[in-house]
Amino acid sequence: MDTFFDSSWYYLRYPDNKNKEAPFDKEIIKNWLPVNQYIGGAEHACxxxxxxxxxxxxxRDMGYLDFDEPFTKLFNQGMLHGADGNKMSKSLGNVVxxxxxxxxxxxxxxxxxxxxLAAPNSDSVWSDRGMESAFKFVQRVYSVLSEIKLGSSSKLLESKVNRVIKEYSECIENFKYNVGIIKLRELFDFIALEGEISKEDFSSILKLFHPICPHITEELYHxxxxxxxxxxxxxxxxxxSKIDNHLEKMEEIVASLRNDILKVKELAKIDKIKKVSLFVAPKWKWDALVIVKEVCKDKPDFSATMKxxxxxxxxxxxxxxxxxxIKPAINRLEDFRDLKEFDEVDALNEVKPMLxxxxxxxxxxxxxxxxEAKAKNAFPGKPALIIE
Structure with a gap:
């Protein structure tokens, strides 16, 4: 028969391809079909x-099927182009x-x-430099996970691991592999700094990496x-229950503070910092922030907040x-959604030795x-600073 004819119902034959009495068994088809996910090029649409x-x-109209559509979900994958941006072709010499x-x-x-490289449904361009970078990162993953101490995870690490399990799983299910990899890389970098992880969390990390790097994860798991x-x-x-938004937000605050110090150092062209003065926001600003979040929970409203x-x-x-x-509070509202009031002086004293x-x-x-005039710039979770 014509290939177009056969390719129009192959998915019905696959589940029952040994049947010599009929094209397919209705009961078997009810168990397997319709297809959950179809992946193919956009050119297949017409x-x-x-x-x-x-x-x-x-x-269906003839009574052989009890469903209307053969494929419940469709995903069109993109194309990988050569480093020159053109479609890979032997004649162009850009085939990898x-x-x-x-x-x-x-x-x-x-x-x-x-x-x-890119979202799976987008076209992407091959890069030798990107390949080198990926190779170095995978080597680092293998090295760190081969040697990291298996003991216990900090509360912060537990929170991050469980958050990434949730978000990365959603990325995988929705073909957002590149977004998922960004989350995975950030988590791995934090794990490398921690230097110790529980066996349960270690196992979870290997499983998250496994769909992308099946060989090294299989070896490390064994x-x-x-x-x-x-x-x-x-x-x-x-x-x-292990995801602690507040704890993660505090960690972000410390990282942001460090970046702010480095930025001021660069702008002021200071070779070596002798002293950093950190000014912590007063209590009234924390109280005011609660009202800002309440008034602007549906949409930003400067006038209503001021009133x-x-x-x-x-x-x-x-x-x-x-x-x-009010203005910066409204502009950065999303940054403060999960932020609860905490004693910034105590928190900064904890990280003071590191800083x-x-x-x-x-x-x-x-x-x-x-x-100091600068002290008035102190914001909840974002101290003002003077560098000498």
């Missing part, structure tokens, strides 16, 4: 797919031989690079977790500082106790 839909609907790449860099590195195949183990489950704050005597005392406070090691003397001052 050719194969339209014929497959016609056959399905015709067979995967066997050569695998020999030089490994299959896992190639897979990691391809998944990182060597460090259990002598079974990771490929047939269960996918890690997110324990949402709400100035109707309270406590905030009237700070009249001249209210307006400069002092890098930047010298660290002085932590409550803004209300200082006459």
């Amino acid at each position: 050719m194969h797919l339209i014929y497959a839909r016609f056959f399905t609907k015709a067979l 031989n995967p066997l050569t790449i695998i020999k030089n860099y490994s299959a896992d590195s190639l897979r990691f690079n391809l998944m990182s 060597a460090r977790v259990k002598n079974e195949f990771i490929s047939i183990s269960s996918w890690p489950k997110c324990d949402e 709400a704050l100035m109707s309270i005597d406590e905030f009237k005392k700070h009249g001249g500082e209210i307006q400069p406070f 002092a090691k890098e930047f010298g003397v660290i002085e932590i001052i409550r803004a209300e106790d200082s006459k």
Whole structure:
């Protein structure tokens, strides 16, 4: 028969391809079809797919099928172009031989690079530099995960692992591999800094990496977790009770503070920092932030926020500082959604030794106790600073 005819109903034959009495058994088809996910080029839309839909609907009308559509979900994959931006072609000499790449860099590195290039439904361009970068990263993953101490995970690491399990799983299910890889890389970098991880979390990390880097993860799983195949183990489950938004937000604040110090150092062209003065936001700004979040929960509203704050005597005392406070608070509202009030002085004292090691003397001052003009710039979770 004509290939177009056969390709229009092959999905009905596959589940029952040994049947010599009929094209397919209705009961078997009820168990297997319709197809959950179809992946193919966009060019199929006006050719194969339209014929497959016609056959399905015709067979439905004839009583052979009890569903309307052959494929419940459609995903059109993009095309990988050569480094010159053109479609790969022998005549153009821009073809990349995967066997050569695998020999030089490994299959896992190639897979990691391809998944990182772009969204799977977008066209992408091959890059030798990208391949080198992927190879180095996969080598680092293997090295760190081969040697990291298996013991216990910090509360912060537990939170990050479970958050990534949740978000990365959603990325995989929705073909957002490149976005998922970004989350995975960030988590791995944090794990490398921690230097210790629980065996349970370690196992979860290997499983998250496994769809992209199946070879090194299989080897590491056998060597460090259990002598079974990771490929047939269960996918890690997110324990949402271990996700601590506030703790992660505090960690972001410390990282942001460090970046702010480095940025000021660069702008001021200071070779070596002798002292950093950190001014912590006063209590009234934390109270005001609660009102800003409440008033602007549906949409940003400067006027309504100003009215709400100035109707309270406590905030009237700070009249001249209210307006400069509201605008950045509204602009950065999403940054503050999960932020709860905490003692910034205590939090900064905890990381003070680490900051002092890098930047010298660290002085932590409550803004209300200082006459420095800069102190008025202190914001909840974002101290103002002076560098000497």
